[in-house]
Amino acid sequence: MNYKKRIKKVQARLRRRKIDALLVSQPENRRYLSGYKGGDHGIGETSGVLIIPASGSIHLLTDFRYQLQAEQDVPWATVHIYRKGLLKLLVDLLPELKITILGFESHYTLHSVAGKMSSTLKKKGIRLVPLTNLVEKLRIIKDEDEIELLRQSVRLNEKVFQKIFPTISGKMTEIELALAIETLMRRKGAESTSFDSIVATGKNSALPHAVPGRTKIKKNKSLTIDMGLVLNGYCSDMTRNFVPGKATEKYIRLHRLVRKAQLAGLEKIRTGVTGKEVDHAARTVIADGGYGTMFGHGLGHGVGLAVHEEPRLSPLSRKKLKAGMIVTVEPGIYLPGWGGVRLENMVVVREDGYENLNTDTTWLDI
Incomplete structure (x- = not known):
C-alpha cells in the first residue's frame, strides 16, 4: 500500500483549509494512512493516534502495550510513547511541532474527550478544529490493490460457507452454527469477523439483524446466514438464504422475487448512477410483487x-x-411470524457496470 501517497493527499487538504495538523483517532482511518494494526477496545480506549502535519513526516502516539506493534507496522513514522496519558503527551509535543491549529475527527471523538482536550490545549495557545470525513472521502474509492484484498476476503468468506453448508442439520442451534462459522474463519486465517454472525432459522429470519439463540435449525424452514470476516484489514459481508430440507412453494416464490430484485439492482449499477436509483430498481421489483412494506432497509x-x-x-x-x-x-423480504429471505453479494462499481466479487452459487439451487 502506498501510505505516503495517501498522507500527501490528506496534507494537501489540510493546507487548503489552513490547518496545521490532523489528529487521527478512528481505527480504520489510522490503518488506511499508516498500516498500523493496533486494535481499540471501543471508542473510549485507543491503541494510539496519528498526527498528520500539513507538511513533513507523521507521528504515531501510543502506550507501552503497543510500542513494538507500532514500530513494526510503521517504521517510517516517529513513534511516541505516552506514559502519563495521551493528553499530556499532546500538550508537550504539539508546541514542539509548531502546531497551533489542530483538526480532529469530531464524528468519532467522544464529546467529553473533545471538551477536555479543547480546554487543555487552549491554555497552550492551540485551537482545536472539528473535522468530518476528511479521510473517509479518500477511502470511498478503492484502488486495485484494495480491490484485490477485498476480493481475497470475499473468497475466503465463501470458502468458509461452502465448508459449513453440508454440515448444517437440525441438531444444531443457531448459536452453535454461528460459532462453527466464526471458528472456521479464524482457522482459515481471518483476523476476525467483520461483525457478529447472524444465523436465524424459521420465523426468527424475519428479523433483519437477528441475534443467534438456542433455537435449533428448523427443517423445511427459511434459514438466513449473514457472515463476514476481516482479512488483511479488509472486510467481507454476504448473506445466504436457503431451506434445510424441502422448500415450500411460498419460500421458493419469495426467494426468486428477492433474487429478481437483487439482479435489478445490480443491472442498474455503473458510474454516474445515484445510490437512490439503484435502490429504487430493486425496491420496485419487491413492491410490484406485493411486499413493498416488508423491505424496510436500504x-x-x-x-x-x-x-x-x-x-x-x-x-x-x-x-x-x-x-x-x-x-x-442485499434486498430482503421479512414476514413476521413466518420468516424472511435476504440475499447479499459485494460488487465493485465499474465505468460501464459492475464486477461481482462473489462467485459462490450454492444458495441459488432452488
Missing part, C-alpha cells in the same frame, strides 16, 4: 476497512457512484 452499503461505510444504496442516497466504489446489494 439496498446496500459500502465495505472496506470497515464493514459499513460510504457509499449507501438507499432511498435517501443522492450521491453518484464512481468507479472503484465497493457496495453490497
Whole structure:
C-alpha cells in the first residue's frame, strides 16, 4: 500500500483549509494512512493516534502495550510513547511541532474527550478544529490493490460457507452454527469477523439483524446466514438464504422475487448512477410483487476497512457512484411470524457496470 501517497493527499487538504495538523483517532482511518494494526477496545480506549502535519513526516502516539506493534507496522513514522496519558503527551509535543491549529475527527471523538482536550490545549495557545470525513472521502474509492484484498476476503468468506453448508442439520442451534462459522474463519486465517454472525432459522429470519439463540435449525424452514470476516484489514459481508430440507412453494416464490430484485439492482449499477436509483430498481421489483412494506432497509452499503461505510444504496442516497466504489446489494423480504429471505453479494462499481466479487452459487439451487 502506498501510505505516503495517501498522507500527501490528506496534507494537501489540510493546507487548503489552513490547518496545521490532523489528529487521527478512528481505527480504520489510522490503518488506511499508516498500516498500523493496533486494535481499540471501543471508542473510549485507543491503541494510539496519528498526527498528520500539513507538511513533513507523521507521528504515531501510543502506550507501552503497543510500542513494538507500532514500530513494526510503521517504521517510517516517529513513534511516541505516552506514559502519563495521551493528553499530556499532546500538550508537550504539539508546541514542539509548531502546531497551533489542530483538526480532529469530531464524528468519532467522544464529546467529553473533545471538551477536555479543547480546554487543555487552549491554555497552550492551540485551537482545536472539528473535522468530518476528511479521510473517509479518500477511502470511498478503492484502488486495485484494495480491490484485490477485498476480493481475497470475499473468497475466503465463501470458502468458509461452502465448508459449513453440508454440515448444517437440525441438531444444531443457531448459536452453535454461528460459532462453527466464526471458528472456521479464524482457522482459515481471518483476523476476525467483520461483525457478529447472524444465523436465524424459521420465523426468527424475519428479523433483519437477528441475534443467534438456542433455537435449533428448523427443517423445511427459511434459514438466513449473514457472515463476514476481516482479512488483511479488509472486510467481507454476504448473506445466504436457503431451506434445510424441502422448500415450500411460498419460500421458493419469495426467494426468486428477492433474487429478481437483487439482479435489478445490480443491472442498474455503473458510474454516474445515484445510490437512490439503484435502490429504487430493486425496491420496485419487491413492491410490484406485493411486499413493498416488508423491505424496510436500504439496498446496500459500502465495505472496506470497515464493514459499513460510504457509499449507501438507499432511498435517501443522492450521491453518484464512481468507479472503484465497493457496495453490497442485499434486498430482503421479512414476514413476521413466518420468516424472511435476504440475499447479499459485494460488487465493485465499474465505468460501464459492475464486477461481482462473489462467485459462490450454492444458495441459488432452488
